[in-house]
Amino acid sequence: MDASINSKALWDISYGLYIVTSACDGKLNGQIANTVFQVSADPPRVAVSLHKQNLTHAFVQASGVLAIMTLEEGVSMDLIGLFGFKSGRDVDKLARVPHTLGSNGCALVSEGALSIMEGRVVASADGGTHTVFIVELTRAEVLKQGTPLTYATYQAVKKGHSPKNAPTYRGEADPPEGVQGRFKCSVCGYLYDPREGDPAGHIPPGTSFEDLPSDWTCPLCGATKEDFAPAG
Numbered sequence: 001m002d003a004s005i006n007s008k009a010l011w012d013i014s015y016g017l018y019i020v021t022s023a024c025d026g027k028l029n030g031q032i033a034n035t036v037f038q039v040s041a042d043p044p045r046v047a048v049s050l051h052k053q054n055l056t057h058a059f060v061q062a063s064g065v066l067a068i069m070t071l072e073e074g075v076s077m078d079l080i081g082l083f084g085f086k087s088g089r090d091v092d093k094l095a096r097v098p099h100t101l102g103s104n105g106c107a108l109v110s111e112g113a114l115s116i117m118e119g120r121v122v123a124s125a126d127g128g129t130h131t132v133f134i135v136e137l138t139r140a141e142v143l144k145q146g147t148p149l150t151y152a153t154y155q156a157v158k159k160g161h162s163p164k165n166a167p168t169y170r171g172e173a174d175p176p177e178g179v180q181g182r183f184k185c186s187v188c189g190y191l192y193d194p195r196e197g198d199p200a201g202h203i204p205p206g207t208s209f210e211d212l213p214s215d216w217t218c219p220l221c222g223a224t225k226e227d228f229a230p231a232g
Contacts (some may be wrong), residue, residue, distance in 0.1 A: 015151035018115070019069040019083050020048060021094075022059035023105040028092075028094045030107060031056040032084035034151050036068055036132075044137040046117070051132045055088040060133060064121040067106035072146040073153060075112030077200065077219050080154075085188040085221035103139055114143045183209040184231035188221035191231055 009082060021030035032101035048066065050057040072082075075140050082093055099107040102118045110116070119135035183192045192198065192212075197205040200219055209228065217224055 017071045017075075017080070017111055017149045017154055019071065019079075020050065020056060020060075020066055021069075021107040021109070022056050022063060022066045023101075023107070024059040024063040027059070029055050029059055029088035030083055030109070031088070032080060033068075035132075039134065045122070046119070046137065047137050048133045048135055049127060050070055050133065051115055051130050058130060060121060061131070063105075063126075065104040066116040066119060066121070066133070066135060067102050067104070067108055068119075069109050069113040070080045070115045070117075071112050071149045072084055072114045072144075073149045074146070075149055079109075079112050081188065081221035083150065110143055113143055114146050114148060115140065117141075179190070181208055182231045183228040183230070185218045185221065185223050186227050186229060187223040188218065190218050190220040192228065 015034040016031050016036060018036045019030050020033045021028065031050070031054055033048060033050060033077055035047075037047055039047050042058060046068070048060075048068065050060060056066075064135045065228050075197070079097065082091075082096060086093060087117070094107045094109075097109055098113060099109045102108045102116075104118050104120065105178040107120075108116050116139075117137050118139040121133045123134040125134075139209045179195045184190070185192075194208050195205060197203040197207050198212075198216075198219055201216065209225075212225060214225065218227070
């Protein structure tokens with residue numbers, strides 16, 4: 001990156017967190033995306049940025065249809081881990097969660113979602129590693145009232161990380177000075193900190209990584225203890 005560009009300036013841009021699904025040749029797939037925003041009111045259009053190497057990108061590019069689920073703050077990390085840190089080339093994600101099919105054939109996942117939008121691609125732009133799809137909405141529905149999950153909350157409260165194919169991926173972070181006993185997931189980058197434990201998994205603060213149950217899994221992506229390595 002150009003030395004005159006401080007990438008930390010980009011960290012101040014606000015993002016949401018969404019599941020984006022698509023359908024192609026009778027197959028379904030979906031992924032987590034954090035770059036979805038409205039670009040027009042009449043007709044109602046949104047922009048969606050997807051990494052070119054992702055299977056969902058290939059589906060959208062081939063079929064021209066997609067669906068978007070806006071996630072709520074209380075969404076489970078298991079759902080985020082499934083759609084954010086597993087590849088549809090290796091895992092049938094939609095076989096693992098309840099869903100229905102929308103009018104355009106894409107999977108609609110209501111779990112953890114505040115609203116659902118369906119649409120068709122009307123234009124696209126090359127964004128380097130990503131393609132920005134301009135999508136005209138054909139249907140939109142509010143499922144329930146609630147607070148949308150922002151990327152800032154995802155990081156600060158849920159201790160989430162960006163996968164390498166996300167536009168907001170920040171690379172490896174240096175561990176805080178003096179912090180010992182942390183272990184890092186080799187799959188998603190989640191850091192287990194014994195000072196915090198894993199409250200969602202009923203692991204109290206002060207529990208060392210070695211003392212975690214043998215069947216404990218990464219709260220973000222579901223990786224096993226064997227997938228963790230010391231992080232300082």
